[in-house]
Amino acid sequence: MLLRAGFIAVAGAVIGIAANFVSPRPAALGRPVFAAAESPGAVCQDPRASVARISVQEAKPLCIACAAAFVDARSAQEYASGHVTGAVHVRPGDPVEPLLPKLGAAPMVIVYDRDRECAAADQVATGLQAKGLRDVRVLTGAWADWLAAGGPGESGTCALCTGEGR
């Protein structure tokens, strides 16, 4: 059985590398691929993402001018220890209905999370779009770049939010 298993593994690997060449978006075999979080300038810029992006440089003046509502998609502990000033806390899967009046009143909603992959932010943003919010963006660079750029922040729990764990 070991020999057969080895055959399947080797033959499968060869088939996979061959299949890569016929893929519409092949992986470049000769080029190293780094984790998105370790690639400066490429953070949160996944071409597959369905939600529009906004950079920290664009978002910071909108925050200062109160021209956008911010949504923090990180954990409750992370939110409590520091978040964008005025941001509400929404984790993927959380009910957003109680927050819709506030978010809907803003011309733009900007969602951010902890990691530069933006997976949680993408999920929350997609949920908000499904609730009818039109201009929803995900912050490239996430919380780390917001802090590094000196964006306005505050700490404490989310007064507007409802539900457990907040």
Next chain:
Amino acid sequence: MARVLTGVRIVLGALFIWAAVTKLPDMAGFAQDVANYRIVPAALVPFVASAVVGIELLGGIALVAGVMERAAAAVIACLLVAFIAFLSQALLRGIDLRCGCFGGDEPASWWTVARDLLMLAAAVVVARGPVPQRQVGKDLTDPA
């Protein structure tokens, strides 16, 4: 019991064929997903990503077709052990990422780990199952 085992084998195989087919249209995206786990050296990521898709495909076809199914189940079980280790370390390190399981944007979570554990159990059952009695072989040896 044999029917249950056959059902488990076919469902597991179909799942792995599906997993490979959903990744094929965007291999670059899957390579990025693999890199985001921050385990595989960057230079090897495209090769590992391609190999994983091919092994998923071949292993899945072997399971569904019932050809070398115990060996295929063993290979799939090894893959699943690796997936579970990759996912768990990423979740424990607080890395927020897409799992890359069936293409798309599904985020990695402990639910993903639980799903992989369930598939691992199925793969182990098939790999340790009885050696199948081939109808073809029976016919060849049976004078009747």
